[in-house]
Amino acid sequence: SHTLYDQFHNEIQDVTQAGSLTWTVADGNYSTENSEYFPDHVGMWMLNLTSTSGAVGQLAITVGHGEMDRLELDLSETVITADDRIYINTTRIDVRGNRLPVFLPSQNWTKTSDGILTAGGPAIWDPISRGQKILEAKYEDQFTQVSVTVEQGAIVTLVLVVENVDSVGNTFQLTADDSIDVKVKATDQKGNRWSVSANWTLSHASWTDQAILEGAEIANDEVTFQPYLSSANAYTITAIYDDSVTVHEVSLFVEVAQGDLISTTITALGADGTTGEAFDITSDEYIDFAAALEDQDTNEIDASTLTWVLIDGTSGDVVDITAQLVADNMRWQATEVGNYTIAGYAVSNAGYNISDSVSITVLHGVAVSVVSEVDTFAQDAGKEITIQITGTDADGNTFPQTVEWSENSTSVSDMTAGTTEGAYAYFARTAGTHTLEFTSGQASSVLELSVAAQRTVSSITVELSTDTTDQLGS
Structure with missing residues (x-):
């Protein structure tokens, strides 16, 4: 509404005396039909009234923030690494678009993914894991979400993984029949992991063939170690990766024992120096035995695992002579005449009887x-x-x-x-x-x-003192 006054501040009842009236305002709108001002932007605005008679009037109007329309979350970045952080400006926007920076306490942040949010103006969000992250905040009754893409940070170290277990510096025990898969992953300071194509090397005191490290012929994120040679000295498997800033290198170790028994070979040496698979000896003689046990890769297996038996070819009796042979330095001394078989056997891990034998015929001695x-x-x-x-x-x-x-x-x-x-x-x-x-x-x-002597006389022998004599002599 408006009221007219003369120069002496007397109220003029007839407003038409002022002539035509004009309403102006710097922001918002004024309706002459219903004499209402409709604000737009926040601020102090002057509503001006002028007339053709030269009379003027002003009214200062302070416009505050209106009904909230939405909450704005303004991110310093939308794609960051796990090493970075995001600054978030929080602004209340009313239905007219007026903006009001607001402070959101920690409880107003309803979703922070797996990062760490520090309330403030601006708020700070520190990521942890990689991936697409959702941040959500509430002000009054309005919720707002924003999306952040978190990529891996700078490599801190490499990790070797065996059967889902971190294994850098670990020592594994295998047999020559086994294999082991080794994966390499990079990790940043937040613990994020990702596969990288590293260069691989295999080192050993006596084995230099890299072919048993399958997949290592090119840069790769995984290799398979398939050993052949059993060894008391450990194999060293090393992954090397250059990220253009640092050359990262990690290793693990593998000790390889013999594989499963696949072959038993008996060597027999007779007392006369002969060798073979069949012997004819006397009970005064002996046979010296030796055995070679191997896995499928020809690795030698301890022959002390053999059981030695003596099989009597006539009666079929079987006698365990292992302790006797060991006590006599693997020498079998023949005793009783007969036909025998001496066999050495061991049962493989697969349950097979792996054996060899020598046949022996024992004759009497001197x-x-x-x-x-x-x-x-x-x-x-x-x-x-x-x-x-x-x-x-x-x-x-x-x-x-x-x-x-x-x-x-x-x-x-x-x-x-x-x-x-x-x-x-x-x-x-x-x-x-x-x-x-x-x-x-x-x-x-x-x-x-x-x-x-016989009782039947076959002859008589007469003995005379002389064969001549005188007549009437004797």
Whole structure:
């Protein structure tokens, strides 16, 4: 509304005396129809009234913020690395677009993803993990969200991963049958990880072939270590990555034991120096054994895992001789005559019996004693006495034995060898007692036989004192 006054400040009731009226305002709008001012922007605005009579009037109007339309979150950046931070200006905007910077306390930040938000003007948000992040804030009854893309930060170090476990500097135990997959990842100061294509090297005291590190022929984020050579010295697997600022290098170690048993080979050496898979020996002789056990990559496996058995070819009896062989430095001393098999075996991890064997025929040894068996100890002259000689070796084996005969240190001419070994026939020729010695090597014995004269006279011998005499002489 408006009121007119004259120069003496007297109110003029008839406003038409002022002439035509004009309303002006720097911001907003004034309606002459209903005499209302409609504000637009925040501030102090002068509503001016002028008339054709020259009268003027002014009214200062202060316009505050209107009803809230939305909350604005203004980010310093929308794409950052995990090493950076974002500054956020928070502004209340009313329905007329008037802007009012506001301070949001921590509880007004309803979503901060996995970052750390510090309330303030501006607010500060420090990211942690990579990815697309949503920040949300509330003011009065309005919610606003903004999106931030967080990329990985600068590389702090590399990490080697084996079966989802961080393994830098770790030592792994494998067999030559196994393999191990190794991945490399870069990590920033916030712990973010991502794959990088690194250069790989394999180092070892005696193995230089890089081919067993599959995938290392080019820069790669993963390799497979497939060893062949078992070794007490560890293999070193190293990943190297140059990010143009720093050359990063990390390693792990692998100790490789022999793989599963796949082959057993027995070596046998006879007392006479011969080798082979079949032997004919005497009970006085021995065989020295050795064994070579290997996995599929020809790595040598400890032969002490073998079990040694002696199999009797006649009875089928099986005897474990492992302890005996080990105690005798792997020497098997033959004893009893017979046919045998000596086998060495071990059961693989896969459950297979892996073995090798040697066949042996054991003959009797040298006689250390000899004995005789006769059909009679006394015989008439002109008849025979049947004799069988049996030898016994150092292991107690008995056998027919050929011997040499003597009587009074003279060869016995009346002794005839039979058709079988150790069999003899003695022709009783001279009456009397005969002490016969029979010898084989260092073994000897004595046989005493008695020969009686025949009862049938075959001749008479006359002995005369002289073959001439005088008549009537004697």
